[in-house]
Amino acid sequence: VDKNKNFYFLEMNTRLQVEHPVTEMVTGLDIVKEMMNVANNKKLTFSQDDIKLNGWAFESRIYAEDPYKGFLPSTGRLTKYTPPDEFQSSEYIIRNDTGVKEGDEISIYYDPMIAKLSIWAKDRNTAIKYMVKALDEFCINGVKNNLSFLSSIFLNKKFISGDISTAFIEQQFENCFKGISLxxxxxxxxxxxxxxxxxxxxxxxxxxxxxxxxxxxxxxxxxxxxxxxxxxxxxxxxxxxxxxxxxxxxxxxxxxxxxxxxxxxxxxxxxxxxxxxxxxxxxxxxxxxxxxxxxxxxxxxxxxxxxxxxxxxxxxxxxxKYMKDTNIIENNNNLICPMPGKLIEIFVKIGDKVEIGESLCIVEAMKMENTLSSQIKGQVKKINYKINDLLKVDDIIIEF
The missing domain is CATH 3.30.700 (Glycoprotein, Type 4 Pilin)
Structure with missing residues (x-):
C-alpha cells in the first residue's frame, strides 16, 4: 500500500490462505464452505456490508523445525502428538487444524507444518492468555518443534503491547532464538x-x-x-x-x-x-x-x-562444591549436518582454505535449500559425501 492508500498485489493466490481460521473466527464465516459453493457456480451468501468483526484471534503455526538452530526443519516420527482439547464458549475458542496424528512420519519431502493452533477471545489480552495456556498443553515428541519459540513470542512485552512489525523477530532475537533465561x-x-x-x-x-x-x-x-x-x-x-x-x-x-x-x-x-x-x-x-x-x-x-x-x-x-562440571566438547573441526536432507551442491574441494562465514555446501530439505557455512578459519582436509547423497542429522560432511 502506498502513501495514498492504493493497494498493489505482488501475487494472487486463488486458494485458501494458511491464516483463514483467524478470519473465520472473527467474522463467523465458513470460508471453506463459501469457496466450495463458488466452485459450484453459486453466489456468496453474504455481502461486504454483512461482515462484522467480533473479538480477537491468533493463529500459531506449529512446525517440525528447530528454533535453536535457525529454524532448520526436523524429520522423524511423531512418537507423541497430543494437542490441547478443542473448546468453544462465549468467552474463548480453541481450534486446532491438523493433518497428522501420533505415529505419523514427518519426511523431508513436504512442508514441515504440523498444525495450526488458533484461539479466539473477546479481546487481545484474553486471547493471548488462552494461547499461552494452550501452548503449555501441546505435547509433541519425536521431532524438534517450535512450541517454545511460540510461547516466548506471546509472552514478549512488545508483542503484548502491540509494538510489532515485520522486523519483530530479528529485532527481538538478534542472535537467533536461544531460549529464555529461567x-x-x-x-x-x-x-x-x-x-x-x-x-x-x-x-x-x-x-x-x-x-x-x-x-x-x-x-x-x-x-x-x-x-x-x-x-x-x-x-x-x-x-x-x-x-x-x-x-x-x-x-x-x-x-x-x-x-x-x-x-x-x-x-x-x-x-x-x-x-x-x-x-x-x-x-x-x-x-x-x-x-x-x-x-x-x-x-x-x-x-x-x-x-x-x-x-x-x-x-x-x-x-x-568439589565436583567438577562436565564440559561439553564441541566438534569444531567438522561441518556437521544439522538436519536430514539431500546434498545438492558443494562449493569447496580438498585443500581449499576457508574463512569464517564462507558458504561450504547446500542441503535441500522440505522444499528449502539450506546453505551451510564455515564456523572456523581453516583448510578442507576431507569431504565425506558427494552431490545427491542423502544425509542424516549429525553426519560429518566436511572435515578441516
Missing amino acids: IENKNLFEIVILTLSGENKIVDKDLATLNENIFVELVDLFDGKKYISDEYNVQANDSTFELSKVDGEIKLFNNKFYKLKVKHDIDFNTNLVNVSIYEDDQLLLGTFFKLKYNFPYFQIDFRGSSVNGMVRDHENLKLS
Whole structure:
C-alpha cells in the first residue's frame, strides 16, 4: 500500500490462505464452505456490508523445525502428538487444524507444518492468555518443534503491547532464538522441582508423610548458569505439598508468600505435569510443565525456558562444591549436518582454505535449500559425501 492508500498485489493466490481460521473466527464465516459453493457456480451468501468483526484471534503455526538452530526443519516420527482439547464458549475458542496424528512420519519431502493452533477471545489480552495456556498443553515428541519459540513470542512485552512489525523477530532475537533465561520464573521452577523430588522420595521410601529441609539446584540450559536456592522446608501429606522458606518468604508473581500449597498430577503418556499452586485455599496458578527425566536431574520445559533441576540436602550441597562440571566438547573441526536432507551442491574441494562465514555446501530439505557455512578459519582436509547423497542429522560432511 502506498502513501495514498492504493493497494498493489505482488501475487494472487486463488486458494485458501494458511491464516483463514483467524478470519473465520472473527467474522463467523465458513470460508471453506463459501469457496466450495463458488466452485459450484453459486453466489456468496453474504455481502461486504454483512461482515462484522467480533473479538480477537491468533493463529500459531506449529512446525517440525528447530528454533535453536535457525529454524532448520526436523524429520522423524511423531512418537507423541497430543494437542490441547478443542473448546468453544462465549468467552474463548480453541481450534486446532491438523493433518497428522501420533505415529505419523514427518519426511523431508513436504512442508514441515504440523498444525495450526488458533484461539479466539473477546479481546487481545484474553486471547493471548488462552494461547499461552494452550501452548503449555501441546505435547509433541519425536521431532524438534517450535512450541517454545511460540510461547516466548506471546509472552514478549512488545508483542503484548502491540509494538510489532515485520522486523519483530530479528529485532527481538538478534542472535537467533536461544531460549529464555529461567530468571523470571526461577522460584516457580524451584517449586516444581521440590514437588517432583518430594513425590519421588515418598514413593521410593514408602513414606506416609514428608518433612525435610532442602535446597534446589537449577541449571539454566539457556546459558549453562547454575543457581542454588535458599533453604526450603517441604512437608507433604495426602498428596498436597506445603512449601516455605526456612528464612524468608517465597517470591512469586511479584508477591511474597510465607507458605504455599502445591498439588500436581503427572500424565505419563504425555509427560505433562499439571501443577496447581495455592495460598491457603486460593488458587494462584494452574498450568502445565513439560517433563523429561535426565538423571539425576528433572528437565523442565516451560514457556521458552529449559531447566535441569535437582534437590540437595546440607551435606550433599557441601560436597557438590568439589565436583567438577562436565564440559561439553564441541566438534569444531567438522561441518556437521544439522538436519536430514539431500546434498545438492558443494562449493569447496580438498585443500581449499576457508574463512569464517564462507558458504561450504547446500542441503535441500522440505522444499528449502539450506546453505551451510564455515564456523572456523581453516583448510578442507576431507569431504565425506558427494552431490545427491542423502544425509542424516549429525553426519560429518566436511572435515578441516
